[in-house]
Amino acid sequence: MAADKIIADWKKGVFKPVYWLEGEEEFFIDEVMQYAEHHILPESEASFNLTVFYGRDASWPDIVNACRRYPMFAERQVVLLKEAQLMRDVDKLQGYVEQPLASTVFVVSYKDKKVDARTKFAKALKEKGVMLTTKKMYDNQLPEWTAGMVRSKGLGIGQKAVIMLVDHIGNDLTRMVHEVDKIVINLGKRKEITEEDIEEYVGVSKEFNVFELQAAISKRDLAKGVRIIQYFESNPKAAPIQLILPALYSFFSKVFMVFGSSGGDEKAMASTIGVSPFMVREYIAASRTYNYQGVERILLLLHQYNLRSVGINNAGAGDGSLMKELLVRIMA
DSSP states (O other), X not given: OOHHHHHHHHHTTOOOSEEEEEESOHHHHHHHHXXXXXXXXXXXXXXXXXXXXXXXXXXXXXXXXXXXXXXXXXXXXXXXXXXXXXXXXXXXXXXXXXXXXXXXXEEEEEETOOOOTTSHHHHXXXXXXXXXXXXXXXXXXHHHHHHHHHHTTTOEEOHHHHHHHHHHHTTOHHHHHHXXXXXXXXXXXXXXXXXXXXXXXXXXXXXXXXXXXXXXXXXXXXXXXXXXXXXXXXXXXXXXXXXXXHHHHHHHHHHHHHTXXXXXXXXXHHHXXXXXXXXXXXXXXXXXXXXXXXXXXXXXXXXXXXXXXXXXXXXXXXXXXXXXXXXXXXXX
């Protein structure tokens, strides 16, 4: 079950006795846990009927005893077990999971791990509880998710602004929300997040970033590419070479996949190569600019310069010099 479905059920007053939240993506786990802690019970009931345990310090008998208590002056109680991945003998909760108390909502966060599906404990969770298994979001899903998250706050955002955020932050969803919230505080009465907002409040230059460098290379615009590299050279924290090279390799790897796609419309091609539909045109354009042999050569160059950036076969050239040299060789 998805995080938004669990929360939607809770808002309707639909509760199951056990919720197990596991996996790689902490954002969705934290989202559900935060709602459980602050919104299932009204404030007047929470002081008597909300109990929070932390895995490192908790013992399974204490947790079970808390879960088996009846709520005080309320319809239900909430018991939270945070950071259960740090708890010893967490599987000893199996007995309670198999026979939970209907008036208790027991919510467990088990971050960065998954319970072994072969165990009796996992089978009990699947049969008696609600399981949320999270995984890191794919890069091609980030633009749509980011735009949707902004819309959920009653705001609009343009495609380039979305890409600036995604390119700078990546799939750290918690940080993405925090950065957007920071922008929202400064928007005043405006309802649209612009590139200028991201530049001012997130610290990403709208002209000098990896996305713009990628676009310059895609269009074989050497002058613009050199200007961006010079900016990076003067502002090393803006985009270190260790960030630039993997981003370019990812981009041209997807460009290379364009040649193996079976054609069709842009939406189908975007799905095939694993990118957002509104970005696919840039990949198609780059494939036409450089052709099959050219893209293959660029991927080999990127591998070579990645090795040089860590000191292999590099005669002391700095990051800026390496990037300028790479740029010229890509566009040659």
